[in-house]
Structure formats: structure tokens, C-alpha cells
Amino acid sequence: MYRAIFIDDDKSAKVYAGLLDKSDPDGLGIEFMQPNLALADLAAKILASKTQLLLLDYRLDQNPGDNSDQNRYKAGPLAQQLRDHAIDTPEDDLPIVLLSNEENIRKLFVPDETAHDLFDDKNTKQRVQADAGAVRIELLALIGAYARIKEVISSNNRLVPLLGLKGDETAVVAHQVLETVNSLAAPHLIVGHILRHLIRRSGLLLDDDGLMARLGVAPDSPDRGELIELLGKRRIGYGGILATGWRRWWAHRLLADLRGFVGSSELFGMVADKRVKALNEAFKLKLKPAISRWTKKTDALVTFACASCRQPTEMAISVAAYDPYPHPFAERKRICYTCVSTGEYEGRNVRVDERDEFAREQLVSGKLKPPA
């Protein structure tokens, strides 16, 4: 069983440790602690415990307990202390995940960008209450990733083995920003880099929404589960670090494999209903084609998931979303015309890029409307 520590100054938060705790050989045992120590002492205690993962509430300073002058610090400085130590001693590095209430994450953590790189991930307590199992799977994936990175960190050729690629597939990830992984000093830097530039970026890898869009399949289609299973058997899935927590699909494998399997090099250039017809014939399934939210038809050239509603969307009827990391290999985020015209995208942590401001105005003012 893997071991984790959850630190929160509020004793009642112990309930979340209980929700995430699962006692079986591949499970996660969680020890709850309150931060009743000076920062350096608490960091030393965590390192001495050899725990494999640390969960931190953002506000550790509201109930400082004994010696309250020294014990007023938030999660950021504690994480910074541990990260500084990890740069010199990578073998002691461990995943650090924020576990806080939604309001603290939104109002305090999100604006504090200097603290973002200290944490591998963030989770709300509300999400743990709703689906502790899903959170646990991601936490275990992080533990696995750190262990795997520690096996290869002495090598200067880490990227390809960490991503589980072989042979000529190395060309797929031959991009400078990804190859930086080969020289980063500690596991937390590598995990952060791969999450930010590869796993959470559609392009080389696709999430399930991106996969459905590339295939032209409606997200709520019948036989979706069967399709996912069949694609998994065809070895299209990503199998590198973090894969058990974040399911992804290699785009290059998807294109090459299905063009051959379906017997049509034009498969991904077909409109959704024809694409799905070809897939149904090849896989003997009853998939339903994606419907364009703009035209309400199934004859759209859908190819990506809208950054706002996640529905399959066409390049031609979408606007660019602001993208702080515009890598040449990464799919630029785009927002469908429907989400812009209805304002649905607002509040979903996505903005229209300034180069498409004119299109946004046309959509919002109703000058650009769906076909009658």
C-alpha cells in the first residue's frame, strides 16, 4: 500500500483523508496531520517520514496551534521548502497536491501564480466528496510517475522511455520544449513539464473528448465504451508516465492505424456522418455521428473538442482561444461559435483570443448567425 500525508489546520478536514484512504495492496493509506510546527521542522518531519505523497490545504495558518507566531504559513512556503530540498536531493522528491476548498483555490491560489509550479495538481474538497475514487487514481498515478522518473533521472535520454515510445516514434516528440525533460533537475519539474506541455495539451495526445471529435463520434453515442475498449486493444492509447491517472491517445497512432483498418486514407477528412459510417462498418458498432452545435447537422468536418463545451467542433465555425503556450505541435484551443454567441464560455476559464475579437463581436451582436 502506498502512503500519503494530508496536512490541514482544520481538524474536521480529517474526513477527506478518510474518503481518500483505501486499504489494499495497491491502495493509498493517508495519515492526517495538523501543522503544529514551525515551517522548517514540519518540512523535516515530512521528509523523515518517507511518505510517497503530500496533500496540503492552502490555508495552514488559520489554526496555528501552539507557538502561533512561528506557525503562520500557507501551503506555498512549505511546498517551496520541500522543492528546494528536492533540487539537491532528487531521490527525496515527492508529489505535492493541493487539497483545499473551492473558494480558496479560486480566490487565493489561482491568482498566486508564483505558487502554481510548486504543486503537481490541485483538487477541491468538494471533488473528493463527490468522487474520491477518481482523485485517488490520479494521486496513485503521480506516485507511480515519481518512482519511474527516479529510475531514469541519471540518464540524459529520459523523455522517450518515460513516454513509452519505441523506434521511429521518437520523431513524434522531437520538439525542443519536450526534450527539455532530458535536462530538468528533479522529478517534480519533469512531472509538471509533461503535464503542462503534453498531457493537458491536445495535439500529440488526445483526451477522450478530443478522440471523439477526431473520430466524428457524438460524445453521448451508444457503443462509445465498446469503441474505447477496441481502440485500447489496438494499442493507440498512451502508456507512459501518468497514463493511469489521465487517459490519453496518441494522435499519430490513431491516424495511421484507423486509416489502415478502415481502408480509407480519407477517413479523417470525411464529414462526421460518413466518418462514423465507415467506423461502424469496420468495428461492427452502432456509433452515432457528432452533431454540429452551430448547424445542427451531422455533416460537419468536426475535428477538435471546443475548449468551452467540449463538443466536437469544426475549425471553420470556431474562434481562437487565448493560449499562453502556443507550441507548434500543440493544437491551439478554440471555442465554438455557439459558445461565443450564447456567452456560455464565460466562467469556464477560457477567453477569446484578441485576433478573433471581430468574430466575437459579430457573434455576440447576432450579425453572425447559424444557418436558417
Place this chain on the structure above:
Amino acid sequence: MGKALQHMANLLVEVGIVEPESSANVNEAATALIRQGNKTAWTYQLDLARPIIFAPVKHPRHGSIHPRIAAHISVKEGEDAHPPFELLKLALEITDKSGERIQRWHVDRANKAGQQYQEGPLYHLQIGGHSRGGDRSLEVDLEEPRWCHPPLDIVLLAEVVAANFYPKEWRVLHAKGTWCSLVQESQKLCFTDYVKRMSDLMNVGQSTALAEMWAETWAASTQNKE
């Protein structure tokens, strides 16, 4: 060729006539090419679902027009007289801001059904092409003639679009030596054999140049040489 495609996309984005989204689309095709290695037979594909997307151009009637280009090309370089294309399908689609097609052109190698080529020059330029979802009402009534036209690849078609719709930026591209190098490489690939055949036909005996460029005739003459 893979690195050439990536460089083409970078230059087009850099001068501001191609949307940055295109980089990922071109990268997908380029990576597939790089993985094929340094061979004399190679193929690449950019679907119209993920094309090279040019920046909007103002238009008096449509408000703005949006050119996009797609390609599916298979090359087998050899010693015969053909331009070395086993497959050549290039499409230029121009839509309005709502994504409705205004115009579509394509440069193709003639289709072959069984042993029979379609009527037309082996390499031709044609208006129209199948619309989405088989909605024939969106297609032009008449797609002929197939104009005798040299083969183009995606670099040469990108230059046609740049020159016609973005002349100022096209001149900036031309000031960059690497753009001209890219185009020259593509010209060699596409034009060398075509121009030679056309030149040889200037004094053809009982026939005409067009007849000699016709798919059946050209293909038969190549087979005879072999």
C-alpha cells in the same frame, strides 16, 4: 520534406497570413513524413478538416473570405518521364465567415477506375469538388473543363494563395531566402518532367499538345518507354 513542411508553416505564420492553428496540422503531416525516413517513396496528408488556414481577407460582398488548403500526395521518385506522383490531390477551399463554401478549386492527377483514366489531362486544374455530406445542391452544376495544369504540391499552392490574396506579405516572403529555396525544391519536384514533356510536344507531328497531355495518352507513352 517533413522539415520543409514545418518551415513552410512557420514562415507563413510569421508573416501573418496563416493562422497559428495550422502549425499543429502541418506538424502532424510533417512528423508522419519524418517517420518514413529518407526514402524515394513518401506520402503526406492534410485533410480539409485540419487544413492550412489562411487569415481572413476583406471582401466587399462576403465581408471576409477564408482560404484553406488541403493535400494528399504520394510520391515515388524514379527514372521514368512522369512527374513522380502516384497520387496528387490538392484542394483550395474558400469559405465565408460562417464556414459556407464560396469557391473550391482542386489540382489533381487524373482518377483511374480499373485500367481506365477519367477524361482529361493527366494533371489538371478543376473547379468544384464534392461538398460536405454529399449535399449536391452546394456543388457547382458543371465541373468541366479540366484545365491542363502542371502538378503542384502544398508549398506551391500556398505560394499561389499568398500571391493572390496577400501580395504585400508575399513580397516579404520572397525577401526571405528560405522561402524561395522551399519553392524552388517544390518546383523541381513538380515541374521538371512536366515542362520537359510540354517542351518536347511543341513540334509534335499529327497531334496537339493537349492531346499528348491527356491522361490515357501520357500514361500509355510512359508505359511504351518502359
